[in-house]
Amino acid sequence: MKKGVVILQKFISIPTIESGLYMFGGHQHTVNGGWSFFEQKHQVFEVMIVIDGYQLTEIRDHDSMILGPGDGIIIDPGTLHTNSNMSKTAPMTYMCLHFDFEDIQLRSQIISLISNQLIPASSQLAKASQKMLNGIIKLCRNKSLSSDFSIQVEIEILLLKYLKQVNSLIKDPKCQFKLEKC
Template identity: 90%
Template sequence: MKKGVVILQKFISIPTIESGLYMFGGHQRTVNGGWSFFEQRHQVFEVMVVVDGYQLTEIRDQSPMDLGPGDAIIIAPGTFHTNRNASKTAPMTYMCLHFDFEDIQLRSRIISLISNQLIPASSQLAKASQKMLNGIVKLCRNKSLSSDFSIQVEIEILLLKYLKQVNSLIKDKYSHNSSLPFSNKEAQISRDLVIAIENRVNNDDEKPSFNFSDLCKELGISSGYGHRVFKKVYGTTPLHFIDREKYKKAQRLLEYSGNSIEEVAYMVGAANVSIFSKQFRKWSGYSPSEYRKQVIKKRSVRSKNQTGYFE
């Protein structure tokens, strides 16, 4: 080896990952004959599996679906739907979970290809859905432990493994882009819009308040076309996606920064603190100050000598 020659060592890059995993309203429930739940919609996914009995699921502008034992359904964000016990007399047991996550491509594929349709009990997807929900229900049987950190991690692992399996099943079944209801050009435009939104929301050097039409103008497209394509690819409106990014930023600032609530409101583009507080409560169920107190409480750690906080 010549003197002074530097041999480049193998470099392995570890990707930046922000899963943004979120879940709520999960439960297993047995209901009486004649039970029904009013029409509703969520801005997240909902997976349901019937354990025993028969459930009638009605999605607006679609034919009703009759789900039997082991059958499943994944309801897409923003979908108006009604669930009821198909029997007037016999009980029914079901499991469900509302959830959301960051990966835009998997979100769009679930919405476009497998959501809002009956998933037969014999299919791998229904079996995977039931296995995941069974595992979570089992972990939550002891209410006193369900808020324990290790249990919550186990629940997150089950959901992440499920999403990995869903992604694999979709790739196996839909291996070509021709199966998707949007073109490569539409997918690229939508992705460019996502990047532009994320940059505007998270770059503190930019004006915190902006319009979707401004981003479309920068990309050389009309706002009407941008809205249609975005909704087509991602199954949600650009406005909802912008709100979602602002909420994530507000969460981070309230959790980890020393900024006042007034400063956080400005940094996410709210017109004033009152509007920000109302919107944040709509997002999280807490006011900004209540949310910050909850976070501090969860981050509190005790030792033999003192109580402290970790970052």
């Protein structure tokens, strides 16, 4: 090696990542006709998909929404809302998950573009939401395993993959932020 010649080493930087992923209160529930849940709010997002039946979702200062099979909604943190079974006699089944994460950009885009509105069953977003929730429910069927570290990591992976999909859908120019296309 000649004196004064600098050989550059290949350097690839790995980003600092702090996900702060948080989940609680996730469940699948079949409720009786006439069921309703009191007005509530959470300091996190709530994703909800109706499996069977029809749900009335009322968000304070917004129009009411009727969610049918496969329809979904992502409710903003701090949003007052109520949910009820539209039928007085027939049961209804839904799935939901309360979650939060640290990425400010994606949080802002979800809040400004897709939350607190009906996500039609035919949309990619509703299908991705249902796939993620179904996957988590499947992992949690055996209660004795649901607190196992490996299962918890699998649940986190499903939520992270879902957030990646949501991010991709928001950035897709075909969607133009119209939920029926996303």
